[in-house]
Amino acid sequence: MPDKKEQRLTLIGIIVSISGFLLIISLIPVIVFLYLMAPPWQGIGQTVLDFQKNEDSIILVNDYLVQSEYEQISISDYNWNGSMYISGHGYIFIDDKEIVTAIRKIQRKGYSSIIKQGNGISFMRWTGRNVGKGIVCSTDGNIPGESAFNFLTKIEPLLKDGWYYYEEDFKEWKKRNSSITE
Numbered sequence: 001m002p003d004k005k006e007q008r009l010t011l012i013g014i015i016v017s018i019s020g021f022l023l024i025i026s027l028i029p030v031i032v033f034l035y036l037m038a039p040p041w042q043g044i045g046q047t048v049l050d051f052q053k054n055e056d057s058i059i060l061v062n063d064y065l066v067q068s069e070y071e072q073i074s075i076s077d078y079n080w081n082g083s084m085y086i087s088g089h090g091y092i093f094i095d096d097k098e099i100v101t102a103i104r105k106i107q108r109k110g111y112s113s114i115i116k117q118g119n120g121i122s123f124m125r126w127t128g129r130n131v132g133k134g135i136v137c138s139t140d141g142n143i144p145g146e147s148a149f150n151f152l153t154k155i156e157p158l159l160k161d162g163w164y165y166y167e168e169d170f171k172e173w174k175k176r177n178s179s180i181t182e
Contacts, residue, residue, distance in 0.1 A: 120144030
C-alpha cells in the first residue's frame with residue numbers, strides 16, 4: 001500500500017492534469033470564435049493565397065460587374081438571396097446562374113462583401129471591428145483610391161496586373177483625416 005507522501009503526489013498530479021485539461025477546454029470556444037470571426041490580423045500573404053485559390057470565381061464575378069451598366073453595386077453575404085443592391089434602384093436579382101454560383105462560392109470561402117464603387121471592385125475577405133481587408137481590382141487602370149472605399153488606409157499591388165491588396169481601418173483613417181472629421 002502506498003504511503004501518505006505517494007498518495008499526496010498522485011493526488012497533486014491528478015489535480016494538475018485535470019486543471020490543465022479544463023484550461024485547454026475553456027480556451028477552445030475562444031479559439032473557435034476568433035477563427036470564425038475571420039481575424040482582421042490576417043495580412044497580405046494569407047489574402048494573396050485566398051485570392052489564388054478562388055481566382056476563377058472572383059474574376060468571373062469581377063468581369064460581370066465591370067460590364068454592368070450600374071456604377072454602384074453592393075453584394076453582401078448577409079441574407080444573400082441572389083440579388084445585388086444597386087444605388088438608386090434597390091435590389092435587383094442576378095439572372096446569370098453562373099454568376100450566382102460564383103458569388104455563392106466566394107461567400108462560402110469567407111468573402112463578406114463585394115462592392116463596385118468609384119474605380120474599383122473590392123472583395124472584402126477579413127473583417128473585424130472597424131477594420132476590413134481584401135482585394136480590389138481597378139476598373140480604369142488606375143490604383144483604386146478613396147472613391148472606391150469608405151476608410152482606405154493601405155493599398156499594395158498584387159502580382160496580377162490591376163489587382164491590389166487593401167486595408168480599411170476607421171480609427172486609423174480618422175486619425176489621418178482629423179481635419180476633415182472635426
